[in-house]
Every structure is written in C-alpha cells, then in structure tokens.
Amino acid sequence: MGITFRKETFRDDFTFKNSPEHIKRFPFPFHEDAYMYAVNIEPHVVGPKGSVLENLIDVDEHYVAEMQDRALVLAEDPLRCQSLPHMTLAGWDLLELLMEQQASGYPEHFTLTRDGDRWRWINRPLGIDDTFTFGDTSTLPYGPMEYITRQSQGDFCILDQRDGNLWMDAGMVTTQADWSLDFDIGMNFFEWHAPVPLAHEKGIFVRALKFLTNIQQGKPARRLNWTMTINPRLDTSPENYHKWGPDRTTVTPENVGDKVHLRVELQSFWRLPRSNGIVFPIRCYLIKMDELVTQPKWARRLHRVIRDLPDELATYKGLTRYRPTLVEWLSKLDDGSPTSPGFGPD
Amino acid sequence: MAAKSIISRPVYGTLSPQPGKQHLFIADAEGALAIAEMAERAPPGFFDDAEIVFIPGPDGKHIAALEALKPAQFHQAPSFASLLPRLRQTLANAHMGVRLYLSGTEGLIGQAMQVALETGIDHTSIQTEHRGSLARRMQCVHCKGITENVTTQPATCAHCGLLLLVRDHYSRRIAAFQGVCINAEDRSEIPPMEEIFR
Numbered sequence: 001m002g003i004t005f006r007k008e009t010f011r012d013d014f015t016f017k018n019s020p021e022h023i024k025r026f027p028f029p030f031h032e033d034a035y036m037y038a039v040n041i042e043p044h045v046v047g048p049k050g051s052v053l054e055n056l057i058d059v060d061e062h063y064v065a066e067m068q069d070r071a072l073v074l075a076e077d078p079l080r081c082q083s084l085p086h087m088t089l090a091g092w093d094l095l096e097l098l099m100e101q102q103a104s105g106y107p108e109h110f111t112l113t114r115d116g117d118r119w120r121w122i123n124r125p126l127g128i129d130d131t132f133t134f135g136d137t138s139t140l141p142y143g144p145m146e147y148i149t150r151q152s153q154g155d156f157c158i159l160d161q162r163d164g165n166l167w168m169d170a171g172m173v174t175t176q177a178d179w180s181l182d183f184d185i186g187m188n189f190f191e192w193h194a195p196v197p198l199a200h201e202k203g204i205f206v207r208a209l210k211f212l213t214n215i216q217q218g219k220p221a222r223r224l225n226w227t228m229t230i231n232p233r234l235d236t237s238p239e240n241y242h243k244w245g246p247d248r249t250t251v252t253p254e255n256v257g258d259k260v261h262l263r264v265e266l267q268s269f270w271r272l273p274r275s276n277g278i279v280f281p282i283r284c285y286l287i288k289m290d291e292l293v294t295q296p297k298w299a300r301r302l303h304r305v306i307r308d309l310p311d312e313l314a315t316y317k318g319l320t321r322y323r324p325t326l327v328e329w330l331s332k333l334d335d336g337s338p339t340s341p342g343f344g345p346d
Numbered sequence: 347m348a349a350k351s352i353i354s355r356p357v358y359g360t361l362s363p364q365p366g367k368q369h370l371f372i373a374d375a376e377g378a379l380a381i382a383e384m385a386e387r388a389p390p391g392f393f394d395d396a397e398i399v400f401i402p403g404p405d406g407k408h409i410a411a412l413e414a415l416k417p418a419q420f421h422q423a424p425s426f427a428s429l430l431p432r433l434r435q436t437l438a439n440a441h442m443g444v445r446l447y448l449s450g451t452e453g454l455i456g457q458a459m460q461v462a463l464e465t466g467i468d469h470t471s472i473q474t475e476h477r478g479s480l481a482r483r484m485q486c487v488h489c490k491g492i493t494e495n496v497t498t499q500p501a502t503c504a505h506c507g508l509l510l511l512v513r514d515h516y517s518r519r520i521a522a523f524q525g526v527c528i529n530a531e532d533r534s535e536i537p538p539m540e541e542i543f544r
Contacts (some may be wrong), residue, residue, distance in 0.1 A: 079490075180487055186463075186519040187354065194354035195515050238487045238526055242508060245530030321531060 002108040005064040005125055011072075016232035016286065022061055023291045027052050028343050029224040029264050033304040035313075037199045041211055044222035044268045052266060055105030056220065057098060058283060059153060064125050066153050066175070066234065073174040073235050074150075079182040080237070081146050083158070083170035090158045090170060091145035092135055093272035094279050098148045123151055145170055154266075154283035157181075159189075161213060161276055168192050169277075175234040175284045178227075178241070178318070197312050215271045215278060222268040227317045228326075229263045232286045251322035256329040257290035260322065262302070289326075293333050295345035300337065303330035351514040358455065358476040363388040366445035369396040370436065371417075372458045374426075375403030376478035377450025382411050384447075393417045399433070401426060401454065403478070426457055433458065437465040449475040453483040453494060456521035469518060480543045484512055485522035492522055497543045500528045509536065512543070 008015045018026065047053025052060070073080055083091060099121055103112040111122040120131045128151065132139035140147045149156045149172035158170040165188040173181040184192040189209045190200075199205060215221060229236055230247040251259055266283040293299035306319070307327045314320055340346055361384040363369075369392070371381055378400060385393070397419040398412050413420055423429035446462055448455045455474050463469060481495040491505030500509050503525060510525030517524070529535045 180524070182490075183485070183487060183515070183517050183520065183524055187517070191354040194352040195513065200353065238524075240488075242488055242527045242530040245527065246532070248531045 003059065003061055003063070003106070006061045008062070008065045010065070010069045010232055010234040014231050014233070016062070016065070018287055018291050019061060020294075021050075023287065023294055024345065025051050026287050026292070027224060027264050027266055027285055028292075028295075028298050028301075028345075029226045029262075030301050030305050031341065031343050033301050033339060034308055035305045036310075037202060037204055041208065041221050041223045041269075044220035044270075052285070055101065056268070057101035057105060057152070057281070058266070059102060059106050059109065063153055067126060067151060069234050070150060070172075070174045073237075077239060080174045080239075081149070081172045082181060082185050083143060083145050084186065087145070087158055087160065087170035087275075087277070088137065088143065090160070090272055090275035090277040090279070091143055093274050093277065094156065094158060095144040095148040096134070097270060097272070097279065098152045102152070126151060145172060152281075154281045157280040157282070158272075159212075159278045159280060161278060164213065165189055166209065166212060166278060174237075176237055176282075178236055178238055180238045182239075197316050198310075212269055212278060215269055217271040217273050220268050220270040222266060225265040225267060227263050228319055229261045229286065230259050230322070232261055232288065234284065234286075248318065248321045251325050253325055253329060256326055257293070258288055260289045260326055261286045262289075262292055289329070293330075296333070297339050297346045299330060299333040300335070301339045303327065303334040306330065354516050355514045356452070356456070356474075356516055356518070358474045360384075361447050361449055361473050361475045363392055364445040364473065367395060367441065367443035369393075369445050369447065370440070371396060371398040371447045371449070372429075372433070372454070373398070373412075373448070374401040374450035374454040374478075375405075376408070377448075377454065377475070378408035378412050380449035380475040380477050381415070381447070382408075385415050397421070397436070399423060399429060401429065401450075426454060430461065433461050434465070437462060437467070440465075445473070446471070447473040447475075449477055451478050451481065452476060453481065453521075456483060456516075456518070459518060460521040463518060482512055482543050483522045484510065484525040485517070485520050486510060486525045488527060492520075493525070496523075496525075497541050498539045499542045500537060500539060501525065 010016055044056055046056060052058045099112045102110040109124050113120045117134045119134050122129045137143055155173045155175050156171060157168055159166040160169040167188050168184055169186060171181045190205055193205050230251060233244055236244055264285045268281050270279050272279055306323060314323055361380050373381055393415045396417040398417045399421045400412055401423050402409060446467060448458045459469060459472060462472060481497050484493045484496045484501060486503040486506060488508055489506035491503060493504040496512055500511050503510050508527045509529055511528040513524045513526060515524045528537060
C-alpha cells in the first residue's frame with residue numbers, strides 16, 4: 001500500500017492540511033516545557049514504524065504538492081538553486097544518496113536500476129522515467145543536484161569541507177526559514193550563521209562544527225529546529241519577505257487555530273563518499289494550531305514554551321507581533337497539569 | 347576603523363610588507379595613506395616589484411605621494427568600474443607569489459577582493475586596511491540591486507525603493523552588506539532614518 005498524495009497548495013488559497021495519521025507522526029520538537037539552544041545532535045538512525053524516522057529520507061503525503069511548489073519558486077527565481085563549479089561531484093553523490101534512500105524506503109513509488117554507469121530512475125508520483133549515465137551531466141535535463149532535489153522534499157545544502165571548516169558551496173533552497181542561499185553561498189560555517197543571536201556566545205557553533213567535520217560515511221546525524229509561520233507557506237524566503245511579511249499582522253483570536261503553524265525542520269547531516277562533502281537536508285514539517293492541539297500534551301507544552309521564550313529568540317524567529325494572541329489562545333488549552341517527558345503525544 | 351559586530355562582517359588590519367615576488371596594491375582616496383605608512387616599514391627596494399593602482403577621491407589628493415614610492419608601475423583609474431577589466435587581466439596573469447594589498451573604503455576593498463576570489467586567490471592571504479568613509483555597499487535581498495555609498499540606517503533601495511535595514515551580514519562573493527525590508531510586515535511603520543555609516 002502506497003502513500004496517498006494530497007492535492008494542496010502552499011500559497012494563494014493555502015489548502016495544505018495534515019491527515020489525522022500525519023498529525024500523530026508530526027515531529028514535535030520540544031522534549032520539555034521550555035526551549036533554549038543546545039547542540040541537540042544525535043545519530044540519524046531509523047525510528048519507530050509510522051514516525052517520520054521510519055525512513056532516513058522521509059517521503060510523505062505532501063510530496064507531490066511540495067515538488068509542484070518548488071517548481072513554481074524556481075521558475076520565478078532560479079537563484080534558489082546554485083552550485084559553485086567545484087561542487088558537481090558532490091551533486092552526483094547526493095543524487096545517488098537520494099535515489100537509493102527513496103527507492104529502498106518507498107519501492108512502490110520509486111525504482112532505481114543500475115547497469116554499471118547506466119542508471120534508470122523511475123519516479124511514479126511525478127511521472128518520471130529517465131535513463132542516464134552516472135557522472136555525465138549531459139545525460140540529465142539539469143545538473144545532478146538540481147535534478148534530484150526537484151524530486152526530494154526539503155531544502156538541501158551541500159557543504160565542502162576544507163581548512164577545518166565547512167563551506168556552503170551548493171544548495172537547493174526554496175522552503176527556507178528566512179535565509180538567502182544566494183547571499184550566503186560561498187560562506188563558511190561561522191559566517192552563514194553570523195546573524196543567529198546568543199548561540200555564538202554559548203559556543204554552540206564551535207562545538208557543532210567540530211561534530212560535523214567528524215561525521216563519517218554511513219553514520220548520518222540529525223537535529224530538530226523550529227520556528228513559526230503564518231499560513232502554510234513553504235517559501236518564507238527573505239527575497240519574498242515583503243510579500244509574506246504582512247501575513248504576520250493578520251493573526252486574530254478567531255483565526256489563530258487555522259493561520260498559525262509550527263514549522264519544524266528535521267535537519268540531517270551525511271558524509272558524501274566521493275567528494276568528502278557533507279549534505280545537509282533541511283526537511284520542513286508544517287502543522288496548524290488546530291491540528292497540533294488535537295494532542296493535549298502538545299497544546300499544554302507549546303503554551304509554556306512560547307510564553308516563556310526569551311524575547312531575543314522570539315524576535316529572531318519573528319513571533320513578536322502575534323505572540324500575545326497565540327499565548328492567550330493556547331493558555332485556554334493548558335490546565336496546568338504536568339506533561340510527560342519526551343516528544344511524543346500521550 | 348569600523349567596529350567589530352558579527353562574524354560575517356569583514357575585519358580589516360594594517361598593511362604590512364609580505365614576502366613575495368610581486369606586490370599589487372589597489373587603493374582609493376585615503377587608502378593611499380595606508381600604503382605610504384607601510385612604505386616606511388618596508389625593506390629597501392620593496393617597491394621595485396610593486397604595482398600600485400589608485401582611484402583618487404573627489405579631492406584628487408595623494409597621487410604624488412604614491413608616485414614618490416617609485417613603484418615598478420603606477421596606474422591611476424577614474425573609478426572601480428573602469429579599472430575592472432585591467433584588474434581581471436592582471437590577476438588572471440599573475441604568478442604564484444603575487445601578494446595583494448587593498449586599502450581605502452570598504453566598497454573598494456570588497457570589490458577588489460571579489461575579483462581576487464574569482465581568480466582563485468584565498469581571501470585570508472590578502473592584506474587589507476580600511477581608511478576613510480564607512481559608507482556601505484548594499485545588496486537589496488528583494489530585487490538584488492546594489493546601492494553604493496549607503497550612509498543611513500535604514501536606507502532606501504536605489505532600485506526597487508523598499509526601505510531596507512542595512513545588516514552587518516556581509517557576502518564577500520557579492521561584495522556587499524545585506525539589505526532587508528525593515529517594514530515588510532506593516533509598510534505604514536516608517537522608522538527614522540539616521541546617518542550612521544560615515
């Protein structure tokens with residue numbers, strides 16, 4: 001039995017929704033009733049059946065709609081996908097990784113067959129059946145990174161490792177939480193994180209870089225990050241901030257449940273075998289408040305986290321304008337009873 | 347000197363003579379003074395293998411001071427844009443062992459470094475010294491247009507007209523600071539414009 005892909009939009013009429021099964025598998029990011037930065041990196045190993053970790057590269061009911069939204073973003077702004085000249089080999093590494101993972105996790109939807117360098121890739125949800133020569137860019141309609149990331153959920157950054165640092169030298173970034181690949185491409189790990197408040201002083205990035213530069217092939221790692229988005233909009237890029245920014249003024253006590261979305265990024269980190277680069281998929285999950293609060297523990301916990309969030313973090317995450325309305329709405333769902341440890345619903 | 351703020355914001359030093367076979371200086375306006383002061387600390391004959399490329403400021407000063415250093419070549423350019431083809435060729439033909447020294451405004455240092463990076467020179471090997479104006483070269487993240495000599499916070503994009511927060515976030519590849527709409531959420535909020543990059 002395969003996935004039933006939803007027909008939905010992430011712009012204009014915003015018809016995006018999660019099915020009841022998808023609400024339960026949502027990667028709720030708070031393991032306790034408070035939030036502060038931490039180097040919360042752990043091995044990226046397979047998790048329980050039915051969770052977003054059932055496969056290391058997750059494909060879900062939003063796959064087809066997300067790929068359609070990505071195509072719209074790229075048609076408008078091709079600079080959301082860039083690869084510096086020395087990154088083509090890493091692009092082939094990524095193509096191999098994503099084809100292998102998607103084909104082994106979802107054989108009813110994806111098939112990869114290999115005869116030496118002649119590869120055949122069948123992507124049934126998107127109606128693709130291509131035969132190409134691995135390593136020969138002229139046999140694909142796009143460069144290898146762009147080809148496969150037009151067929152894979154989430155943003156992808158490919159980092160080159162040199163001089164003891166990681167360099168953001170290629171990426172497909174159309175569903176980002178307010179950072180610009182076009183501006184940041186070519187920067188090192190500390191430079192592209194420069195605008196993040198508080199974390200530099202806590203030494204977070206020094207420790208994170210040390211961890212990441214030591215990642216070994218076949219031993220990926222992961223972490224969760226989060227923010228909030230008004231309307232289920234994937235493209236919250238700085239490029240279009242003047243278009244989506246006004247959404248933040250539209251939150252009222254009546255529409256919080258439908259408009260305000262928790263946005264969770266499942267970030268994973270994989271060593272690439274030929275290029276020795278690291279690929280950093282940033283998989284975005286959205287859930288509207290009405291859906292989230294169907295799990296009473298999540299409602300209570302989210303209330304406490306948002307209420308107690310340090311102002312600097314609330315500002316950085318862009319919550320300031322609607323935080324009071326959101327906290328007031330969530331407070332009605334928090335009877336003060338304790339929440340059980342861990343991420344999952346009760 | 348510009349105050350240090352966030353990690354992506356460039357930090358400039360003081361020019362000092364480096365071991366090398368060839369020395370290429372690129373300076374504008376008061377950047378000439380950085381070269382002249384370095385010359386006092388340079389070993390005899392240092393400028394025999396040096397080329398100085400200079401874009402004078404509006405006051406036209408410092409040309410004679412640089413010529414007096416007797417570099418192997420002295421070239422005066424009217425603007426950075428007009429210098430660009432020559433600079434690209436010089437760097438493309440440069441041998442290993444060429445050392446690059448940039449001094450003057452942030453816009454000059456940034457744009458010369460951008461060309462050097464394109465020809466494969468590592469940015470950490472380049473000597474820089476900031477002199478003169480703190481005016482910023484800014485890229486609008488929305489329309490991608492570059493506005494030169496930004497002195498105010500916020501600043502108006504010369505291309506799309508949005509009111510932009512001039513961030514400290516800096517791209518060496520684009521040679522510009524990032525400008526992001528400061529009132530994107532509510533265009534009726536118009537913060538006062540202050541002259542802070544002088």
